[in-house]
Amino acid sequence: MSIDSLLPKWTTEFKKGYSKPLILFTLSKVEKSYAYLLTKKILELTKGEISIAGSNIYPMLSKLERDNLITSQLDESERKFYTLTQKGTDFLKNLETEIQKFNSIMLEIINPNQSHGDM
């Protein structure tokens, strides 16, 4: 397989790993959102780099809700919107630290001569 065809596959793989954290980070910024608007906001925040296509967000939202990290309610138009729970907010703080630690290690491996700010 050529580099040109391998690279998009690998990129998609690691971007997928960021989907659920991105939902939480986005919800912490917008406070509440509908499912589709979340995907739009994520696309906007990631400058078009990460898009959760169409309905792919539903199983993720459902998993986050089962883990009590987010909660859903119906608004006056009977439409479901999502918000972060207290557990979700606390979890996000810890996740943020973990992501920064991991990214710093990765950057150190990629470019060992530069300082990347130890956590």
Add this chain to the structure above:
Amino acid sequence: MTKKYSDPIDGYIWEVGNLLPYPEEIKRPVLEDLKKDVQDAMGEDKRPPAVVFGSPVDVAKNVSLAQSWGITSASWSKRMVASVIDSTIIGFLFAIAIFIRFALLGFDIDKVAIPFHNMEMDFGFLFISLPIFGFMVGYFIILEQTYSTTLGKRLLGLTVVDETGIKISWNQSILRNLSKIPLVGFFLLIDLFVGIFSEKTRGRNQRMLDFVAGTKVIQNK
């Protein structure tokens, strides 16, 4: 079975809903919410909803997974009772066919010629045994693909779905019902016993051919 809708979004939602073999009352609020998301996604976009939001099959899979609709497996005992009911229905029709077959023995029409090939076919085979054979095979394949259930299963609230919880395809329906073809009927026992005895190791109660076809039987009510 497709319906015509003047609004393409309504048609799209109908297609998604048609792939979800669950009671209307639990589907409706979810599909209404989905419709609002699709409307948001479409905006001023003139392309078909399936292009903008994803194919109905993908959307139905995601909706089903998100709602965890297809996770309550049907018990073996209920499946067997359903199977007995279905077999009784088929057996009853078979008995009628046999009766007709014997009733017709007195007439001198046991052989009929097929004009195209100059062949002689047995009347009983052509008009009774063959349709009954077709019915025995088709009963499960057609009902499970079209209505996601059979009469026996319906009475016990059982539904056949694919692994993601959506309606099964024709290929899946044919594959999972191969062991019910009358001439290889003995294989159904092997199919069933392998399913029962491997339940612990595989962590799910599927017949062997369910496993191969990627289908399962769930308790829907």
